[in-house]
Amino acid sequence: MDTLTLKYPKVQQFINGRFVDFPDESCLEVISPLDGSLLSTVPLSSAETLDQAVQAAKTAFPLWSGIPIKERVQVFYEYMNLLKKNSRALSELICEEGGKTLIEARAEIDKSIELTEFACSLPQMIGGEVLEVSRGVECRSERYPLGVVASIVPFNFPSMVPHWTIPNALVLGNTMVIKPSEQVPLSVMRIAALLKEAGLPDGVFNVVNGDKTIVEAICDHPDIAAISFVGSTKVAKLVYTRGTANLKRVLALGGAKNHLIVLPDAVPDMTASNIVASVTGCCGQRCMAASIMLGVGEVDHIVDLICEEAQKVIPGKNLGAVISRQAKERIENYITEAEKLGARIRVDGRNTVVSGKEDGYYVGPTIIDNVTADMAIAREEVFGPVLAIVRTQTVSEALTIENSNPYGNATGVFTQNGSAARYVAERASTGMVGINIGVPVPREPFSFGGWNESKFGALDITGKSSIEFWTKLKKITTKWNAEAGVNWMS
Structure with missing residues (x-):
């Protein structure tokens, strides 16, 4: 297709801190719902492309997770400032690719800022417990990141829903591959650029575009530890079933009535x-x-x-x-x-x-x-x-x-x-x-999530309780005092 007919350049993948093309991949048109105009094209990636992104995230994980959370969060303070600075342009992009009014799009960016702000408070929430459980014996709990995680997001909130997962998961030490909706891929690519500008190390955040093929590949990939999904109930069930069958932690949010x-x-x-x-x-x-x-x-x-x-x-x-x-x-x-x-x-x-x-x-x-x-x-x-x-x-x-x-x-x-x-x-x-509220969406630190066929999986991906989803718990029992003697614990 003649690129001169596109308002925006062809959408690329974002892998290991770089925007990259795979010329042999087929593409879909990205159409603006506002007027039917052609905005861009988006590639339909292969499982091999996904694997490149996962390997980049896997390589980045040891360094990123080894940085103290107080230092990891500094990237997101800077990122939050960039969201504020670019609010107008980000809002206009949401309007074009998603069809929203400018007021609605601005509200979505404001919510994205709020979600990032909440993630910046996680260092104050993640502290473990310490207790002397017997004379001279101490037990403590600590939380550790899972590794490489994946996020599959829908068309209706091209900025807010990605921010349900990106700030919390990354601040808590994970690295990520995200798959945006092929109908609205432009906003997530802009998010990737801003995260890089904020100082996020290469490979910590990666974007792979595509359709059903990539969703299935995410569910099957052995190096992905957890998946979050937001979309229809039909697909949520499939993602939950396939992901958990491959022994992954999965939380899939579905539809509603x-x-x-x-x-x-x-x-x-x-x-x-x-x-x-x-x-x-x-x-x-x-x-x-x-x-x-x-x-x-x-x-x-x-x-x-x-x-x-x-x-x-x-x-x-x-x-x-x-x-x-x-x-x-x-x-x-x-x-x-x-x-x-x-x-x-x-x-x-x-x-x-x-x-x-x-x-x-x-x-x-x-x-x-x-x-x-x-x-x-x-x-x-x-x-x-x-x-x-x-x-x-x-x-x-x-x-x-x-x-x-x-x-x-x-x-x-x-x-x-x-x-x-x-x-x-x-x-x-x-x-x-x-x-007496028509849209009872909880605000941070409360989490978002329904019951029944609106949610598949345990825990939450947002709010304070998201700490449990994006981390795993380690318990450490210590005895230094030899004079404490021996009991059933030691």
Whole structure:
């Protein structure tokens, strides 16, 4: 392909501190969802390319892990400053390759900065325990990095999700190979450049682009100790099964079907604005987006406000694009099917075209009332700016619907009744709960993660509890005092 037609140079691999080309690798086009323009091409790498990256990481591991954590973290203080300095350019790149609004992209960079800032605090959290367990005998625990780890990240957050893993895993002494989504590879390549500029030693961080072939190769590679994955539940299951079958530590985060339970006493304006923001933020392409509203009793006054609020969200203005033409078609098919089954389309976002960006992939905010729990739109992950409203009579009935779905990322409840809110929080089968909050994402040091088919594996990759995932525990028992005598311990 003539490189003059590309807005950005062809995406390369980043191995051992250098951007490198493998000319014989086939490529995919990187298309901007905003207007359908060609941004770049991304190589579909082979298992041999992955092995080069893993060997670079393996070679870098002894030196990097041998540096005291107080010194390793200095690289990330500098990196955090570079994120701040380059925030505008990084945000604009997210818009181009991912289709987000500039406000959403800036928020993603702000979150990336926060995640890096948290990693800089890890030296204060990783200290082990020391205890005199018997006269003259001391036990202590220390944490050690795993070695070479891999991170497989999705299209919907090309900066934030990589920062769920990169700062924590590397500060804790691991070296990494990351595989970005082939739909949005540009942001991760920019991250690689900034990490090098911040002083990260060569080989500590490597990027290998590709598709299913590289994911499978990561799961199979004998020198990769752990894998983190974020994406669909279908693929999360496959990665978890294949990775653990190869005796790796794996944590795979999958999809979601998040329910918001709305009671009649909910504050109308706040509830409507929160729900619409949850539905339409990032064009609904996030695993914490509201997907179903479970209206309990008489909530027509709130539904009417939701519809009014949704019409203030304008594609191309304060609503971005979905990732691809195929995604647009899939989302609109869900809406059409629900309508055919008797649901009422209150706000219709199908067939949206943005003036001047006619080749972009846009779906407008969509509110569908009178949905029944057996419809596909109520059971399956739509991943678009669509809210299905299911009517219920009691909180218990709403929770039964919520807890019968296979996913378990988030539940929200909107009410001014503390007892009702606590009832939902205690009984919802989800890992994250929001009370009068449409997107209950925990902030650091709390970790992100759901239950059921939204998460496969133990521990967390973010927050304070990520220390356990990215390190292994060593216990040391010491006796220096010969006069202490001999007992059953020695």
